[in-house]
Amino acid sequence: MKQSTLTPLNTPLVRVHTLIIGSGAAGLNAAVQLAEAGVRDLLIITEGLQAGTSINTGSDKQTYYKLSLCGDEADSPRALAETLYAGGSMHGDLALVEASLSTRAFFHLVGLGVPFPHDGYGQYVGYKTDHDPRQRATSIGPYTSREMCRALIARVQALGIAVREGRVATQLLAIDADGGRRCCGAIAMANGALEAYLAENVVLAVGGPGGLYADSVYPQGHTGGIGLALWLGARARNLPDLQFGLASLGWRWNVSGSYMQAMPRVYSVAAGAPHEDEFLSPYFASAGELYTRLFQKGYQWPTDAERVSDGSSLIDLLVYRETVQRGRRVYLDYARNGQGYDEATLDREAHDYLARSGALRGTPLARLQALNPAALALYAEHGIDLARQPLEVALCAQHSNGGLAADSWCESENIARLFAVGEVNGSHGARRPGGAALNAGQVGGFRVAGRIAHRYAGDSLPLAAALAAASSAVQETQAWLARCATAPGHWRAERAAWQERMSAHGGPIRALSALPAAIAAAWEQVQRIEAQGCACTDPAEVAEALRNRQLAFAQAVYLEAMRYALASGVGSRGSAIALDADAGEHIHPLLGAEWRLAPEDVARRGQVLETVAHGSGQVASAWAPVRPIPTGDTWFETTWARYQAGEVWGP
Template sequence: MTSVVPQSILDALTDVEMPRLPPEPAATEFVELGGLQIPVHRNGCVIVGSGAAGLRAAVELARRGGDVTILSQSAWGGTSACSGSDKQTLHTANTGDQGDDFRQMAKAIASGGAMDADIAYIEAVGSPRMMATLQFMGLPLPQDRLGATLRYKTDHDETGRATSCGPRTSRLMVKVLAEEALRLGIPLRNQTTATEILVDDGRAKGILAISARARSDSNPYGFALFLAPAVVLAGGGPGELYRDSVYPNGCFGVLGLAAAAGLDLVNLTESQFGISTRREGFPWNLSGTYVQVIPHIYSIDADGAEHHFLGDYFRTTQEMASNIFRKGYQWPFHATRMLEFKSSLIDLAIFRETQGGRRVFMDFNRNPEPVPADAPFSLDRLDADVSDYLRTSGATHPRPIDRLRHMNPLAIELYRRYKVDIAAEPLEFAVNNQHMNGGVAVDSWARTSLAGCYAVGEASGTHGVTRPGGAALNAGQVFGTRAAEHIAATGAKADLQGDACTLATAALNRAMATLRPHSPLNPQSLRSEIQARMSDHAGLICQPSAISLALADARALSARIAVEGLSIDRPAEAARALQWQQMALASEAVLTALEAYVSAGGGSRGARAICDPQGDSVPETSSGPLETFRFRSERAKDKDSQILIRRTDAGFSVATRQVGTLDETEKTFFERDWPDWLTGRIFDTAERV
């Protein structure tokens, strides 16, 4: 069976070529520090990260006359450009039918708890503008013949506010934003890794970085100074934190960078885990139509024997098949959906198989095997929501691969580009870490607790416990714009002068003290230790005692690094070593927040099940309860607060705060409020962070 969509269109939406970078401006200023000749660059704003959120901030600031430069560890190599799913989602206000209600949308965004209501409202009300400007720049979001954007439901979304350009939605966003950034002449300095935020008199003053192009005999590590009165952290989440991960390789994020600078961090207890292919091959999320076509899922043991393990969990073939389908829009693991034979029981089953040493596959050429002693699989025996969806989609074909080719041929094309033909062979997958919902604490203008420093995208901790699928892409665009607006209004004209020696000496000394040729610690050993600890003890299944032990080990590792440093084989490895130092700090930060939450009685929510023999909830299978996975339920009061942590000289301090609220009785009035906009008073608010 062939697709009704021409191959040329499939190719264009799958093979998204990124623009070529122009030559970088050469440094015109140098400073001698510690015997090294270090280039100095001065700008009005330096943005760390070249993903969709960072590019948005850069474009919006440049359009307002800002002098901005972008630092990128690997241009077009981060999560925005390299990650996705079957039809990667952008979550915005619904323009179809009768429009949308922004306050209701805000409530839906914040419904998982631990999220500020005003932040959620900003994301809701800013989404149409965000989407329209992306379309103006060329993002090919689909429309119907009357001009309404095509929509569908995604996880934690009961209204249907999701839209998509296909598997490469975020890459296409990066492409159109990058083209606009280059058109505006914004310098993008590639192969440049931020190693420390420069701070002076309580303000961010720029970034100490390592740049491959700055490497020379007089500067073998390639240190470079980027001085600016405004810094935007847009480098994404800590993708290297977990062994079991769907992040592209080398995605370190900026969480450790922010922690080292003493910024407030929030909601680090909240991440997302879900089924995906591992990054050892081609990392990709298996949400949406990959499972909505209901493939056969099975495992293989060490002897090569095949096991239909899901048949041991569900009571009927219809129940099992319907929940495989629901993984499409209930893709992230959620503790409560392990109960009552719901869709996250599948995640738990897969987790148990892989923990037992078996490999798990989905086969698109076979329908699911029946539950033992039950009727065989049939499209005529599915729950009503499932059968209605497939019938409306026209996906009533006999095999899963035919249903997938009809519903979403791009999902097949994408894997084929990476030498995996899911139309011909089974696909190996697992439950992996996918996204951090917490991060750097920010206010409604994306300001962090450090003056002059902003955070946008996955780097910022705005999401709360759960979020609708695609809300992260929306949030990065909305707050990238907000940060740019605030910088342009308050900081773009700030003094760019400053003594580079004074600003950078201490930071450079700290970096050099970490790079020690004879240390027994090295980036490889750190990677193995940190990733194993996080995946084994801070993944989707957590034990309180194991979290405490993991935190003690993480603290001990950070202390060892401070004393012994890290060894490298050649100067070119310096940036990676300092990133693993940051990742050790990020791991300690996450475990600190998680231990504080669990030790205070916090229960299971979002991505994690907190297992406890005294817990009040237990998953059941067709054979009975799984007592090993009995867990605590979430306490209602925890939805209204957030955990804040900050690194101090004595370690990480922990505090809680109530979530921000939104006064729904407050109404704007044009003549009264217009002067605040005209005079810039809207930017003067003293906000919480």
């Protein structure tokens, strides 16, 4: 790592071989694997080692997905790849890579001390998660990803990898090279001042797009940074395929698993009015059906377009309608049963489960206590006593299956030397097994390290061009910051505006008819922010104002991709329910005529949606065929020869 100054701008300049932006579970492992592979000139820049989703989130039983390693259940990389691929809109080579490296990634974490449970014979036990035909999932409890991060941070420190905290990357740099575009670094803000970074390779590990939604269970303060790459013109994949689910708002947490299996009383209130409306009741044929669906929400947590009309996701839709459309607030009350609750009317599965768990108790609180006392304790640790306080909930953005379009080495498909790992990498398709996100993030580190160590270890950066790109970006940013001094709109107000827009039009419920106006407003906002800047009352918030540029741009690109997908007839899939007032299937007789669900066009599962932004207001999307799972030659002798010749690291 070399430090100097960008003349004549007097901006600190760092040159490093490989720059990693972000220190979640994915970025940390990329750094560790690069160092292990012999790439030692490394630097992580990050908002902070304690920031981001991985170290600040969890769930009832936070899941890590991997190859099955227990009992007599047959499993193989191919079988796991087929499960990943079966979710639809996922490239087969990416599925095979995520499957093949899953054991290596998992045992790396085990070796670092992450306490994944095994039996007395050393078998790593597993359970079935959503969209999983086997028992491949494992967990260490509510905080799996946090413990992964802690173990990886210790390893980063032991390896002596340089980390600069308190950095907000505000722009990626690229130059023309070899007939295309090549990423060559980033601009970041630290303590109110700009810094420039130049690198042979840039690993973007900035997580999912938490900053795009008002209703979000991403940790408070986690905004994500995919907009940095979209702004640069990096191709994206499957942007509309986000995952949503019910979550608490004060302290952000998925109310999955036992929180729902305890069947709390669900009600809504209007602002300032005391009347509590148990709004779900009219939509179910009986109280028994309502509470059975509520119970099922526990293990059918993400909103699922296939479970709306007569399934548990009708609850999600009704909560969305109360909060986003009717402006009411929705609460889960564990102190009392809802109207008509009678355990004798539950369906057999729910009743048996509660009976076997010793949870056929008189109140939701008693049931939760019997099912999972740790779930109660978690809220208590955050100052929330579920015996006394109802829990405010909403249908929240939780994960992005889509992201940047990268090859099987995690390198951007159209910007050379820009790698994407973790949630910012759009490797997943329409649906994914629960826990596959954490696996994909770890696997990415091995792929990036292998490719860089074996193909991009040298020095090839055209320095003059890279310096020119950095100087011009710093100058342009300084000019934008100067405009902020007189900006009419505060950065918080601007951010709130697109977050509301995204939750209303780009969230779990989408209507093609509403998107053109939302997109027009989004681009109008992008242009206003560019032209006028964003005001901030506190100089410490300048980085947040600057961050608004890429986030505002990202919301517009996401909305454009959603419009394209709906216009091409993708319909309702994954967690996204598409409404079509003309042709859809009426969801419920008590809902208005606009609540008609557009059916999924399953043929689209054989394609991925690719999106590229060429500048403000210029976004192109297109469907491309899914690549099949490779069936290459795995004969030992020939593979060994290719391995020894170094061919396995790609051209």
